[in-house]
Amino acid sequence: MYNKILLATDGSEHSIRAASHAISLAQVDNGMIDIVYVVDGETSKSDVLHSVDKYEVKKEREEMLQPIKMKIESAGIASELHLLHGEPGPTIVEFANENHYDLVVVGSRGLNKLQTLVIGSVSHKVMKRVDCPVLVIK
Numbered sequence: 001m002y003n004k005i006l007l008a009t010d011g012s013e014h015s016i017r018a019a020s021h022a023i024s025l026a027q028v029d030n031g032m033i034d035i036v037y038v039v040d041g042e043t044s045k046s047d048v049l050h051s052v053d054k055y056e057v058k059k060e061r062e063e064m065l066q067p068i069k070m071k072i073e074s075a076g077i078a079s080e081l082h083l084l085h086g087e088p089g090p091t092i093v094e095f096a097n098e099n100h101y102d103l104v105v106v107g108s109r110g111l112n113k114l115q116t117l118v119i120g121s122v123s124h125k126v127m128k129r130v131d132c133p134v135l136v137i138k
Helices: 013-028 041-050 054-074 088-099 113-119 122-129
Strands: 004-008 032-039 079-085 103-107 134-137
Touching (some): 032 054, 103 122
Parallel strands (some): 103 134
């Protein structure tokens, strides 16, 4: 049922829990998991200002996501890491829709009601606009 799963992650505890659920679902049908991490403009600028080398910045981002990638690989599931740039919600939606995933799994940040109302959440933006089912993990 869910052979091609997209795991949207930011390296947080919520996304590590989301990875566990994605693994469980992928194991049912021998599926695969693509991992996507989106770097927004502010983070990108900050990283460039505080680093000497753009390759070092990319390496640090990949290292931050290694626990999730290793968790998936140790479960025997094929995976690929995608580092994208843009606003997280719309970028994840565009990537998911262009690549025709069966399911998107994303962690919830646990924003309070006011924060969600004012800034919205990435998971909410993804749920509203992705063409496939979305599983939000708290």
